[in-house]
Amino acid sequence: MSGWMLALAGGVLIGLAATLLLWLTGRIAGISGIVGGVLMPRSGEVAWRGAFLIGLIGAGAAYLWLVPGAYTPRQGFPPVLLVAAGLLVGFGTRMGNGCTSGHGVCGLGRLSVRSFAAVLTFMATAVLTTYIVRHVA
Template structure:
């Protein structure tokens, strides 16, 4: 019997805890696109915590895949050009939306931000529509 709900619950608790601790201890919102933007375009004295946060995300994912038996592995059958285009489009969308799913969905909703509620509703509607088109209409 797999305990998918238990690992999902544990992951959600860890995400919420890390976002809360970052806000309480560092006064920063855990919006990953904004954190990454601060690494690419750093301001003096504002780089180390960003690099540590991103390194922790990558390390935690790698540790999970290494330690948990049957953990899902990244897919390798996507064309590289498509991944690059998708990454650029996501970066453009997060810039237009003034934040990403982690900033709006995890932190913004937790702070009862109306702007984040609208952003998350837009993210979800777009994801549902895209999935429907790709799975049912395109193929």
């Protein structure tokens, strides 16, 4: 299967999972919110969040097992910078009250103006950061 077909299938599966979660539970498939709900649990909220995360990780692991060589880690990134980047992403999702999955997949699908502004901010920041890392630093 070609790369674009795999990307299309992945996008369809993400959209289907987000739609089913909203339809069946009334919950938004924002990964940062789902993880946050597992880390700071509330009664009745942990089981579905844990199941969603296990499915998310399990599906990725199954894909890597079924398609050997599908993922090759990039070299040359110091672990300290990767940890710092992860922490900054976490801070940004908290500050933006959601992540790319919540705002980009679910919010845009619901025509949320706030999500549209958040996605524009995410994308502009990503473009600027990539430019700086590749051409300035």
